[in-house]
Amino acid sequence: MPSRLRYGILLCIMAITFIFVHVEYGHAAYFIEYIYDNAGNLIERRRTLDDTGPTGTVTINAMAAYTNSVDVTLNLTCSDNVSGCLKMQFSNDDIAYSSPETYSTTKAWTLLSGDGTKVVYVKFMDGVGNWSSAFNDTIILDKILPTGWISINGGATYTNSTNVTLILTCNDPLSGCSQMQFANEGAAFSPPEDYSTTKAWTLTAGDGTKTVYAKYKDRAGNWSIAYSDTIVIETQTPTGTITINRGATYTNSANVTLILTCNDTLSGCSQMRFSNDNITYSTPESYAATKAWTLTTGSGTKSVYVKFKDVAGNWSNPFSDTIILNSSCSNSSVRIGTTPYTTLQSAYNAASNGNVIKVQGVMLTENLTVNRNVTVTLEGGYDCGFTSNYGNVTAIKGSITTTVGGGTLTIKNFILSQ
Incomplete structure (x- = not known):
């Protein structure tokens, strides 16, 4: 009986613990625990108190500024030098938090729907139950296509x-x-x-x-x-034509009229430029069907060159025409025999039956009315001296009108155009 009592008392003594608490700056920094071991020796143990929550960080999608999905990845850090990090929980509004779960360095998370700035909050718990304050990060949700x-x-x-x-x-x-x-x-x-x-x-x-x-x-x-x-x-170049004084063989003036055509199947013709020598060209200008032009000085055969440009920017090869300039010719362009006339109409009005009205191979601009009961021949293409018209033509810009009872008019070596 006494031996059992002593054993029980010894057990009670072994269970007694003495604690000394050291306080720094108003907080319990550590405590000293004194306890007897099985051999009855008094053992001193110093233990650190942990009454402070962990610290930590959270970043969304590795610190991305934007996302086009509500499904994101949170990257987490937690630090607690005493008891370590044990749990974590999350929130989109810092009010309603998810259930605590085991601490990890990553977390799949779903943002609130709707475009705009989103905030995610996290709290960490250490090994003795201290919860941290909330840490947060932001990201902009943008699901609208540019x-x-x-x-x-x-x-x-x-x-x-x-x-x-x-x-x-x-x-x-x-x-x-x-x-x-x-x-x-x-x-x-x-x-x-x-x-x-x-x-x-x-x-x-x-x-x-x-x-x-x-x-x-x-x-x-x-x-x-x-x-x-x-x-x-469009890489194809335009095509075109040029005619000096409507195809006349001669001109007595260096001032001529160019008749132009340009064809381009895709983009159309936009500009043209001209030259008397196919070397030096005029400044490009808007395409038109006619152009007033000046030949080089001095009598002789003259050439005029034209290039056409389409809307796509392709310049054509040069197109050309020639005319003979009689710069010293002073004869009237129209005559019957040796009698000169200023116009076709005046010559026709004076013509007798069987007369031949001779015309230089130049360009005339006038209208002719045939209304007399006479037979007249109209012959064009003559040179300045009216000696030859072989292979040459006269160009008339205008019209020839005949009336009932107007006799007969035979026309040779003429080009008629409106």
Whole structure:
């Protein structure tokens, strides 16, 4: 009986613990625990008190500024030098928190829906149950696609080269535009590149309509729909003609009228320029069907050259015509026998039955009315001295009108045009 009592008393003594608490700056810094071991020795143990919550950080999607998905990854750090980090919990509003879960350095999380700035909060718990204050990070949710525009060569309709410049516009109100990529019709898109307002681009080869597509990407990762523009490639040069004084063989004046035609199947004719020697050309001017021009001085055969330009920018090869300039010719252009007349009409009015009205091979601008009961021959193409008209013609800009009872008019070596 006594031995059992002593053993029980010894057990009670072994269970007694003495604690000395050391306080620093108003907080319990550590305590000393005195306890007897099984051999009855008094053991001193110093233990640190932990009454402070952990510290930590949270970053969303590795510190990304934008996202286009509500599903994100949280990167977490937690520090507690005493009892370590044990639990964590999360919130989108710092009010309603998720259930505590084992601490980890990453966490899949779902943001609140709707575009705009989103905040995620986290709290950490240490090994003795202290919860930290809330740590947070922000990210902008942007699910709206960028909008944009593309123009080839500043909106030009035609080009004569596969090398073009793209003019680009991208708009994104939340995260802004970051990248772009391009494609020709029927081809894959180019690798993404940094957004810019211009881009040098190469069209597919061959004449015809070409389409270029552009897509834009914002900083949240949203790609726009494809925007496009078209342009027509034309590499064929225009064709055309030039006629001096409506095809007349001669002129007594260096001041002539050029009659012009230009043909271009795709883009059409836009400009023309002229030369007397096929070396030095005049300043390009808008295409027209006629042009007042001055020949070089001095009698003789004169050539005039013209080049035509289409809307796509292609210049034609030169086209030319010739005329003989009689700069010293003082004879009237019209005569019957040796009698000169100033106009065809005055010569016709004076003509007798069987007369031949001779006309130099120049260009005349007048109308002739045939209303007399006489037989007259109208012969053109004569040189200044009226000695020969072989192979030559006179050009008339105007009309010849006949009336009932107007006799007979035979016309030779004339070109009539309106």
